[in-house]
Amino acid sequence: MVLIGVMVVLALGSGNRGLFIFALFLLLFCLLALISLLLAAMTVRAYGSLDKEQTTRGESVQYRLDLRGVVLLPLTGHIVLLPPGADPKSDMRHRNAFFLRPSLIRQQQSYQVEMACEHRGHWYIQPEKLLFQDIFGLFSLPLIRKRHPQPDPVELIVYPCVYELEGVDETPATTEGFTTTLVRNATNGELFGDTREHQPGDPIRRIHWKQTARSGKLYIRQFEAQENPMVLLLLDLACRHTRIEETADILSETTAALALHGVNTGKTVQVLLLRKRMGNQTMDGGAVWLQNARDFDRLIPVLVDAAF
Numbered sequence: 001m002v003l004i005g006v007m008v009v010l011a012l013g014s015g016n017r018g019l020f021i022f023a024l025f026l027l028l029f030c031l032l033a034l035i036s037l038l039l040a041a042m043t044v045r046a047y048g049s050l051d052k053e054q055t056t057r058g059e060s061v062q063y064r065l066d067l068r069g070v071v072l073l074p075l076t077g078h079i080v081l082l083p084p085g086a087d088p089k090s091d092m093r094h095r096n097a098f099f100l101r102p103s104l105i106r107q108q109q110s111y112q113v114e115m116a117c118e119h120r121g122h123w124y125i126q127p128e129k130l131l132f133q134d135i136f137g138l139f140s141l142p143l144i145r146k147r148h149p150q151p152d153p154v155e156l157i158v159y160p161c162v163y164e165l166e167g168v169d170e171t172p173a174t175t176e177g178f179t180t181t182l183v184r185n186a187t188n189g190e191l192f193g194d195t196r197e198h199q200p201g202d203p204i205r206r207i208h209w210k211q212t213a214r215s216g217k218l219y220i221r222q223f224e225a226q227e228n229p230m231v232l233l234l235l236d237l238a239c240r241h242t243r244i245e246e247t248a249d250i251l252s253e254t255t256a257a258l259a260l261h262g263v264n265t266g267k268t269v270q271v272l273l274l275r276k277r278m279g280n281q282t283m284d285g286g287a288v289w290l291q292n293a294r295d296f297d298r299l300i301p302v303l304v305d306a307a308f
Helices: 002-014 017-043 209-215 244-264 293-305
Strands: 045-050 054-056 060-071 075-081 094-100 103-116 121-125 129-134 140-142 154-159 191-197 219-224 230-236 268-278 281-290
Touching: 017 060, 017 075, 017 129, 017 140, 045 154, 060 075, 060 094, 075 103, 094 103, 121 293, 154 293, 209 219, 230 244, 244 268, 244 281, 244 293, 268 293, 281 293
Parallel strands: 054 154, 230 268
Antiparallel strands: 045 060, 060 103, 075 094, 075 129, 121 154, 129 140, 191 219, 268 281
């Protein structure tokens, strides 16, 4: 605009009609660009969609932006998207430029942005910024306004990764009786069952000395394995951390891995969520019981929506 003003002044001062006509032509073109930008801002509607509504942490999704409206002159613009669960203060935003072709009728133009899903959770995806500009960069208008935000948020569920534990050492502890680990082993079980006479190969530490003293023969202790041992997992949702989303991912996936291993080895698993703290007290936020591997799918939605 400053250049046009200078050219008009020079044309009037020098009396050069060609320079004056050229300045008027540039002014007219700028007015058309501004009118086209205003028309696009009033008529263009944005619609957002995802290629899938559910995914697993670590995978990517495609965000599709559809723009429908009337464009008189070519326009440019850019869209700014924040990945699911990313810190708003971080520099992880996706900035993608797009180009709108002229169209005197209402036409749809689509653009795609790929986003990595690094955090589990229930998210609503919406552009942070959607800006239109003329091709010379003289004028710009935001399509997203406070009173009329568009496009509408799109729901996305990111599930935690579920890992299967391999090579877990379930060797019984050296202690006996009620302090033994919850391994289903009749030799080193949880509950003391009975005594029997010593046989070659029996460990000396299992000798029942009182029964041996009374009978004059060596007797050893036998233990009973629990028919359905139970595993209790406590998930503390009241933890505090500067990088809470990464901590939540680790806790959720660790809980899922331990619960899956428990039900796969024949144990009943209870996942207890500790919701919040009031003073020095921790409140119960609910529990999930898993009797077998078929019940495992009930745990995943709980881990997705768990608010740390």
